Amino acid sequence: MPTLIRWRDGAAEAVDDPFTDVADDVAIPQGDVIISLARFQAEGAGLLGHGRQLGVRLAADEAPEALAYDLPCLHLVALTFPKFRDGRAFSAASVLRGRLGFTGEVRAVGEVFLEQAKFMIRCGFDAFVPGDGTTAEQWTAAAHRFRHVYQRAQDGAAPAFVEREGV
Amino acid sequence: MYRYDDIDAAMLEDRAAEFREQCRRRLAGEITEEQFKPVRLMNGLYLQLHAYMLRIAIPYGTLNSAQLRKLAWIARTYDKGYGHFTTRTNLQLHWIKLKDAPDILDALAKDGLHGIQTSGNCIRNLTADPHAGATADEVDDPRVWAEAIRQWSTFHPEFSFLPRKFKIAVTGSETDRAAIRIYDIGLRLRRDAEGALSFQVLAGGGLGRTPYLGSVIREALPARHLLSYMQAILRVYNRHGRRDNLWKARIKVLVASLGAAEFARQVEEEWAKTDLAAIDLPDTELARIRAGFVPTGFATLPAASAAFEAAKRESAAFARFARHNVMPHKQPGYALVNVSLKAIGETPGDCSAEQMDLVADLAERYSLNEVRVTYEQNLLLPHVKLDDVPAVHAALASAGLATPNIGLISDIIACPGLDYCALANARAIPIAQDIARRFEDPVLAEKIGELKIKISGCINACGHHHVGHIGILGVDKKGEEFYQLTVGGSGDDDAAIGKIIGPALAADRVAPAIDQMVEVYLRERLGSERFVDTCRRTGLEPFKEAIYADAH
Amino acid sequence: MKALTANRLADGEVVFWSDGDWVERFGQAEVFADESAAETAEAAAKSQITVAVDPYLIDVAETNGGITPVSYRERLRALGPTNEPGHGKQAAGGADIALLARASGAARSKGRVELIRRK
Numbered sequence: 150m151p152t153l154i155r156w157r158d159g160a161a162e163a164v165d166d167p168f169t170d171v172a173d174d175v176a177i178p179q180g181d182v183i184i185s186l187a188r189f190q191a192e193g194a195g196l197l198g199h200g201r202q203l204g205v206r207l208a209a210d211e212a213p214e215a216l217a218y219d220l221p222c223l224h225l226v227a228l229t230f231p232k233f234r235d236g237r238a239f240s241a242a243s244v245l246r247g248r249l250g251f252t253g254e255v256r257a258v259g260e261v262f263l264e265q266a267k268f269m270i271r272c273g274f275d276a277f278v279p280g281d282g283t284t285a286e287q288w289t290a291a292a293h294r295f296r297h298v299y300q301r302a303q304d305g306a307a308p309a310f311v312e313r314e315g316v
Numbered sequence: 317m318y319r320y321d322d323i324d325a326a327m328l329e330d331r332a333a334e335f336r337e338q339c340r341r342r343l344a345g346e347i348t349e350e351q352f353k354p355v356r357l358m359n360g361l362y363l364q365l366h367a368y369m370l371r372i373a374i375p376y377g378t379l380n381s382a383q384l385r386k387l388a389w390i391a392r393t394y395d396k397g398y399g400h401f402t403t404r405t406n407l408q409l410h411w412i413k414l415k416d417a418p419d420i421l422d423a424l425a426k427d428g429l430h431g432i433q434t435s436g437n438c439i440r441n442l443t444a445d446p447h448a449g450a451t452a453d454e455v456d457d458p459r460v461w462a463e464a465i466r467q468w469s470t471f472h473p474e475f476s477f478l479p480r481k482f483k484i485a486v487t488g489s490e491t492d493r494a495a496i497r498i499y500d501i502g503l504r505l506r507r508d509a510e511g512a513l514s515f516q517v518l519a520g521g522g523l524g525r526t527p528y529l530g531s532v533i534r535e536a537l538p539a540r541h542l543l544s545y546m547q548a549i550l551r552v553y554n555r556h557g558r559r560d561n562l563w564k565a566r567i568k569v570l571v572a573s574l575g576a577a578e579f580a581r582q583v584e585e586e587w588a589k590t591d592l593a594a595i596d597l598p599d600t601e602l603a604r605i606r607a608g609f610v611p612t613g614f615a616t617l618p619a620a621s622a623a624f625e626a627a628k629r630e631s632a633a634f635a636r637f638a639r640h641n642v643m644p645h646k647q648p649g650y651a652l653v654n655v656s657l658k659a660i661g662e663t664p665g666d667c668s669a670e671q672m673d674l675v676a677d678l679a680e681r682y683s684l685n686e687v688r689v690t691y692e693q694n695l696l697l698p699h700v701k702l703d704d705v706p707a708v709h710a711a712l713a714s715a716g717l718a719t720p721n722i723g724l725i726s727d728i729i730a731c732p733g734l735d736y737c738a739l740a741n742a743r744a745i746p747i748a749q750d751i752a753r754r755f756e757d758p759v760l761a762e763k764i765g766e767l768k769i770k771i772s773g774c775i776n777a778c779g780h781h782h783v784g785h786i787g788i789l790g791v792d793k794k795g796e797e798f799y800q801l802t803v804g805g806s807g808d809d810d811a812a813i814g815k816i817i818g819p820a821l822a823a824d825r826v827a828p829a830i831d832q833m834v835e836v837y838l839r840e841r842l843g844s845e846r847f848v849d850t851c852r853r854t855g856l857e858p859f860k861e862a863i864y865a866d867a868h
Numbered sequence: 869m870k871a872l873t874a875n876r877l878a879d880g881e882v883v884f885w886s887d888g889d890w891v892e893r894f895g896q897a898e899v900f901a902d903e904s905a906a907e908t909a910e911a912a913a914k915s916q917i918t919v920a921v922d923p924y925l926i927d928v929a930e931t932n933g934g935i936t937p938v939s940y941r942e943r944l945r946a947l948g949p950t951n952e953p954g955h956g957k958q959a960a961g962g963a964d965i966a967l968l969a970r971a972s973g974a975a976r977s978k979g980r981v982e983l984i985r986r987k
Contacts, residue, residue: 209559234354234437236477240554243474248589264338264347264355271473281351294337295330297323299467300543301594302474309323309467310601343878345918363921365945366956367880396955411955413879663951734941735949745951795940 153256154285156275161266161288166278168204168225170258183227183256186211189219197222206258209237213245220251228274230259239272246273246303266291273303317378317686318463318608320428327470328425331432335359336418343415358438358476360406360431361417364738368412371434372424376444376462376486377405377689381676384687386427388672394420398668401657403729403780404483405443405689406434410736432470437478439469439550445487445494446690449611450698452646454488455507460606461515461542462486464597468543475550479557480565482550483522495691495807497521497529498783500567501549506536513539519549519579520571523777527813528568531576533583540602544595548587552579611699613684617649621702627709636720636758637709651702653683655695655712656719656727660756664730664748665693674715682708692729692768694722725767725834726752729780733773733790734797740773742790742797742823747771750827755834764834767847768806783807785848786833787814788826799826803833803859804851817856818864832862869935870906871897871928872913873945874920882945882957883920885909890920893957894946895964899928899935934964936971943968 153166168181173188177196183204184193196203204225205216216226226245228238238257245251256276257269263283270292277288298306320328335355342352360371372387379387387407391399394416395409402408412420424430434441442462449457465484469475475482487494488505496502502518514536521530537545549567558564571579597605628635641654655675657665667675675695679687682704683697690696695717700708712718721727728751731737733744748771755761770784781787787802798820805814821829834847836858841850851859871894872885883890884897891897900906906925913923927938937943947968948956958965 212555233351234477235559236437236475237555237559239474239477240551243551247591262351264351265477267471268473268476281347294334295471296326297330299327299470300472310597312323313321313604314598314600343918348917349877349921363875363880365941366882366948367875415878734944735951743950745949749951792941795938797940 152278154277154279154288155254156270156277156288156292159293161277161285161292163285167202170206170227181224183225186215190215193219204254204256207241209235209241209259213241213249213251217249220245220249220253223251223253225254225256225276226251227256227258230257230261233260233262233265239268242269242272242274243303263287263291267294271298271302271304271306317380318459318605324467325425325428328428328430328432329422331359331430331471332418332421332425335421339414339418354436354477356414358433358436359417359421360434361412361414362435362738364410365734365736365740367410368414368417369736370409370412370417370420370431371402372399372407372409372429372431373434373441374405374407374689375466376442376448376459377446377691378448378459379679379687379689380685381680381687383427383429384672384676384679386424386429388669388676390420390423391672392669397670398666399672400663400732401665401667401689401693401695403691403693403731403778404434404441405446405691406441407689408732410732435481436476437480437482438476439465439472439478439482439484441483442466442469443483443485443494443499443691445489445492446688446696447493447643447652447698448488449609450645450647450650450652451489452644453491454505456488456505456513456539457606457609458486458488458494458503458505459609460602461503461505461539463605463608464543464602465546468546468595472550475554478550478554479559480562480567482553482567484546490809492809492811493690495780495783495811497811498523498527498780498807499530501546502530503542505539508536515539515542515545517545517549519583520568520576522566522568523780523782524566525563525775526569527777527782528572529811529813530568531571533571533576533580540599541592541596543597544590544592545583545587547595548583548590552582552586556582611684611686614647614650614699615701617647617701617703619648621649621705624702624705627706633720634706634709636762637718638705640720640724640762641718641722642705645699647699649702651700651705653697653700653705653708653712654690654722655697655717656721657694657717658721658727658752659716659719660726660752661749662716663745664728667695671715671717674711675717678708678711692727694727720758721761723766723768724761725755725764725769725830726761727768728752729768729770729784731771731773731779733771733779737773739776740790741775741792742773742799744771744773744779744788744790747788747790747799747823747826751830754827754831764838765844765846767834769830770805780807781805782813783811784814785846785851786830791820793820797823799823801826801829801863803856804848806848810848815856817860821863829863833859836862869928869930870900870903870925871937872900872906872909872923872925873897873942874913874923877917877919877921884946885913885923888912893960893962893964894937894968895962900925931971932967934967936968943971 181202202224206227504516517534518530643652684699688696730744730748734740771788772779772781783805802814948958
């Protein structure tokens with residue numbers, strides 16, 4: 150199983166990954182799987198409701214709105230960082246959590262880079278497959294570097310202007 | 317000016333600590349240069365031609381004397397005793413060592429200074445009207461809103477890895493001293509008939525390889541919805557800006573390809589789905605920020621100052637300084653005093669640590685402790701009593717900071733160019749120095765009048781050449797430095813992109829060409845036409861003939 | 869002929885490869901007559917990720933009895949900024965600095981020629 154880091158209750162932990170990430174040209178195995186959006190749209194109906202958990206992987210140019218009606222059936226949405234500098238997944242995660250109200254796992258895949266930990270968590274990611282060999286401890290530390298935040302995001306942290314009201 | 321509270325200060329400390337750790341990881345080889353580079357850039361650290369360059373943010377171009385002194389101290393302690401003020405009103409230090417950067421950021425943080433987001437594909441430093449809070453012609457201090465955007469955009473988790481850099485400028489006046497049409501977003505404050513504040517929102521401006529002037533995408537946005545509207549614009553850009561081609565990644569390309577109307581529609585659609593209350597600042601927070609910008613300490617004075625008038629009568633040099641470098645203030649008996657960083661033959665925008673300390677002293681003593689940086693690479697003392705202007709002038713003159721050339725031919729914008737910058741194709745500084753020396757006679761400069769020359773050492777256009785009355789772009793032609801001239805551009809209310817006048821010229825032909833163009837202007841001008849007005853009226857032909865005539 | 873240059877990671881100083889080491893003066897740089905030797909050195913330099921950033925090969929040529937970089941940009945890197953003769957490597961003076969300062973002209977410098985085209 151690939152190293153999966155899960156974020157829960159303010160800390161990151163390394164866990165076994167029950168999901169198999171399945172490429173488009175490979176037969177879908179038993180158990181929990183993550184498939185591409187195109188494959189989900191073609192074959193997804195047949196996969197749901199067979200006692201397994203389903204995840205959909207979105208490319209950087211695929212909109213989470215495409216899954217709007219299917220989200221209640223999905224356990225997981227994986228958002229791709231083709232290069233870590235490609236920040237579209239931050240918006241995709243924000244829309245997924247905020248506007249679409251998705252409560253399942255939002256997983257960062259692709260070129261996943263420790264120095265972006267805080268940004269990812271704030272946008273609503275709660276699982277990561279790091280490409281840089283970093284550990285859960287490092288992810289926990291990276292996520293706690295800042296005592297305050299200036300703006301509201303998807304993580305529920307109170308922005309500075311709310312903190313100031315309390316003074 | 318706004319003073320950083322405990323939360324703002326904590327942000328800077330935490331950021332400096334984060335960078336210290338990231339630096340350690342890089343120096344230990346735990347992360348590669350490719351991974352480190354965006355992180356380093358988002359703290360303003362470039363690797364340039366000779367050394368690292370640190371770009372320190374000066375939000376909305378406003379500093380207090382303690383901050384300016386700290387900048388002088390950093391320049392003296394970690395650099396070669398000087399700094400360079402840029403067209404984004406930041407300060408660049410050109411001889412920085414990476415291993416010193418964590419200590420520098422710690423030292424800056426103690427005075428509310430930082431290099432946060434002065435580079436990288438994120439929202440950059442906010443620029444604003446340098447006359448904010450001092451001019452009678454503004455409906456509101458744009459820096460209140462610039463500070464609101466600064467906080468909202470700092471470490472914004474969704475918008476830190478945009479397709480490309482993102483620059484915002486704000487003005488509160490119908491006279492645009494912030495060049496709002498040449499940035500990704502330009503904001504102009506207005507009041508409606510009932511007195512409510514609103515923003516005219518422009519988007520899609522930008523210079524570089526393909527220059528565009530911004531288009532109005534919203535005529536009147538209620539001011540309290542500024543941040544949520546910015547959120548909508550940034551999200552549309554982050555999702556749809558091009559990622560495949562570095563030269564087509566700015567928002568100006570997206571706006572041009574969709575058309576302003578369609579872009580605006582997409583923004584409105586996104587905005588309509590946005591939870592405004594979650595993003596827009598409550599009135600209490602806006603009031604708190606606003607309170608920081610209300611200037612206190614004005615004396616009640618008559619509008620005219622006998623001392624000022626007498627000094628003008630007694631000294632032609634002072635009178636000239638008053639004509640060009642001193643501007644009217646909204647408060648009777650006060651003035652804005654420009655500090656020229658364009659001494660003849662010096663590097664435009666450069667300021668020594670000693671000069672910074674002097675200006676800091678003057679700010680503390682004579683300008684309610686405030687200094688401004690203009691995008692034209694000069695400084696400004698915003699709140700000087702007319703009575704004190706003679707003393708301020710004398711002090712500035714003793715330090716080479718009183719050249720009476722604001723807005724004139726020798727007030728040249730020039731990027732650091734190939735002398736410093738790894739991106740450059742040609743040098744800009746020697747060209748600026750040549751031209752300034754040729755026109756050093758203040759009587760001649762005054763006769764020529766307003767003439768804004770802007771020089772860039774490469775197509776990235778940090779010197780704003782596209783919007784110069786005369787623009788000069790350095791190019792590399794078979795390994796030699798050549799210069800492409802454009803004419804008729806402007807970053808002011810008559811905003812326009814300059815037109816190329818002819819084939820690029822060798823370095824030693826540039827200043828003579830400027831001379832030839834000035835001759836044509838002086839010959840052709842009608843009434844009080846500025847150089848740029850004459851060009852626009854006559855067209856380029858007479859200027860082109862003069863420059864290229866002897867090429868045959 | 870080639871030389872190999874980079875910026876030093878810790879302080880950003882312009883440095884030149886010299887037989888497995890990095891030196892600060894162009895006058896001490898190793899000159900490669902052989903393409904493959906140059907590329908071997910470049911590969912070795914690129915592996916030193918905690919020492920030098922983005923090493924690259926530059927063209928050098930014989931001029932006035934010495935060897936200097938062909939491109940103007942590289943001569944600037946080897947000298948320092950032209951607006952401040954007291955800053956950068958040029959401040960140290962010496963024969964190699966004088967040689968660099970005397971060199972002029974350049975062939976088409978690799979990768980940096982950019983002519984403005986009319987739209």
